Amino acid sequence: MSRSSRCDRIEAFARIAFSGGLGHRVAPHPPKREGNLVRRRRFISGLVGAGAGLGLASVTGGPAAAAVARDTGTPRTWQAVPTPAGTAAAQLRDVAAAGDGLAWGVGEEGRSGGTLGSPLALVWDGTAWARTALGHLGFRGYLHSVAGTCARSAWAIGTDTAGLTHVLTWDGGTWRETDFPGRGQSGTLLTGVAVDPGGGAWFSGRTPDGRLLLHRDGGGTWTWLPAPPSATAATPSGVQLTPAGDVWLHGVGIVARWNGSAWTELAAYQGIRASITGLLPVADDDLWLVGYDYGVGGPIGKPPGVLLLHGDGSTWQGVTGPFGVGMLNGIVGDAQGRPDRIAGWDFWDQTRAHYLRWDGAAWVSERGPVATTPVVMNALATVPGSADGYWAVGTTSTSASSAAQPRIER
Numbered sequence: 001m002s003r004s005s006r007c008d009r010i011e012a013f014a015r016i017a018f019s020g021g022l023g024h025r026v027a028p029h030p031p032k033r034e035g036n037l038v039r040r041r042r043f044i045s046g047l048v049g050a051g052a053g054l055g056l057a058s059v060t061g062g063p064a065a066a067a068v069a070r071d072t073g074t075p076r077t078w079q080a081v082p083t084p085a086g087t088a089a090a091q092l093r094d095v096a097a098a099g100d101g102l103a104w105g106v107g108e109e110g111r112s113g114g115t116l117g118s119p120l121a122l123v124w125d126g127t128a129w130a131r132t133a134l135g136h137l138g139f140r141g142y143l144h145s146v147a148g149t150c151a152r153s154a155w156a157i158g159t160d161t162a163g164l165t166h167v168l169t170w171d172g173g174t175w176r177e178t179d180f181p182g183r184g185q186s187g188t189l190l191t192g193v194a195v196d197p198g199g200g201a202w203f204s205g206r207t208p209d210g211r212l213l214l215h216r217d218g219g220g221t222w223t224w225l226p227a228p229p230s231a232t233a234a235t236p237s238g239v240q241l242t243p244a245g246d247v248w249l250h251g252v253g254i255v256a257r258w259n260g261s262a263w264t265e266l267a268a269y270q271g272i273r274a275s276i277t278g279l280l281p282v283a284d285d286d287l288w289l290v291g292y293d294y295g296v297g298g299p300i301g302k303p304p305g306v307l308l309l310h311g312d313g314s315t316w317q318g319v320t321g322p323f324g325v326g327m328l329n330g331i332v333g334d335a336q337g338r339p340d341r342i343a344g345w346d347f348w349d350q351t352r353a354h355y356l357r358w359d360g361a362a363w364v365s366e367r368g369p370v371a372t373t374p375v376v377m378n379a380l381a382t383v384p385g386s387a388d389g390y391w392a393v394g395t396t397s398t399s400a401s402s403a404a405q406p407r408i409e410r
Helices: 003-019 036-045
Strands: 091-099 102-109 118-124 129-131 141-150 153-160 165-170 175-178 189-195 201-206 213-216 222-224 238-241 247-251 254-258 263-266 274-283 286-293 305-311 316-318 326-333 339-346 354-358 363-367 376-382 390-395 406-409
Touching: 091 118, 091 153, 091 406, 102 153, 102 390, 102 406, 141 165, 153 189, 153 201, 165 189, 189 238, 201 238, 201 247, 238 274, 247 274, 274 339, 339 363, 339 376, 339 390, 376 406
Parallel strands: 091 141, 091 376, 118 141, 141 189, 274 326, 305 326, 326 376
Antiparallel strands: 091 102, 091 390, 102 118, 102 141, 118 129, 141 153, 153 165, 165 175, 189 201, 201 213, 213 222, 238 247, 247 254, 254 263, 274 286, 286 305, 286 326, 305 316, 326 339, 339 354, 354 363, 376 390, 390 406
């Protein structure tokens, strides 16, 4: 079935879903209080959790199978792309692309210290980025995850000031809220989303009884998958699909694969103050994990250490990259699922993005353009079928200040 026909089918199901009731009543509760340092970490990371040393908890030996050797060719020339201005303290937390003529960026604007602002969404039409009106959603908070494969097969996840999850679908022109099992229930949250080529959507998260993966098929049926056998107490930070169709969950304390009928749980990274921002599962014995770790102790304002880990399914080995103090915020593979690019924030060189490129044997530097402001890239996505390759999004400040505006590079 062609992509266009799949999109037409998905659009029909979307119209049915939008006509249904969304009548869960939600009892509001006050947002959690957080200190200034935690707020700053949350803003610059673009993630919901806060996590300079590299505190590896289970690092012994090396992977049994080295990553597939591949030379990705000449380093790319990254360019800054004009971005619509947001309200003060604005950032983009995630990005997804359906092709050269369609992409989505989501985040937050208008945060004031520890007080959350309003959701922010942009859309790329092949020529320019434009703001998408979100006032009809009726909640304050932020959008933190987005995924899509075509004009009417895209999803976004948000969190409001009460900590409740909101799921949005793209109807070709705007974002609309949709229902999902567990919506508004205490203890149920969603953290990441991925969309398969057939229009199915996969969500990482947690229910009170320990289920971690939610699926919506192309026909509109929602299903929480069984809990992993270990009944892990960890909450995954994201979900990743492989070209072979496997679904992976990743986060601090969990790395697990769902093959359509059963779970396979692999050794997880156990950080003390860590955040996992991306997983690239080349194979069960060849995995890359990226993020950042604040380690133990340290003064107020201590920067995090880069997490760049290679796993063989049983252990994780820390890999030396081009820089060690900062953050890695997302990893992507090529069309075959092999290592490709990583987006990063380099503490020692903050006025340009620091990307990592796999050269077939090691991760090497690839730099964005120099800016007059800090450059913090929160997420990275490939552009299917495009010679331009990638979108990276973030912000222009390391704190939720009035100077922070969305930053986009390609």
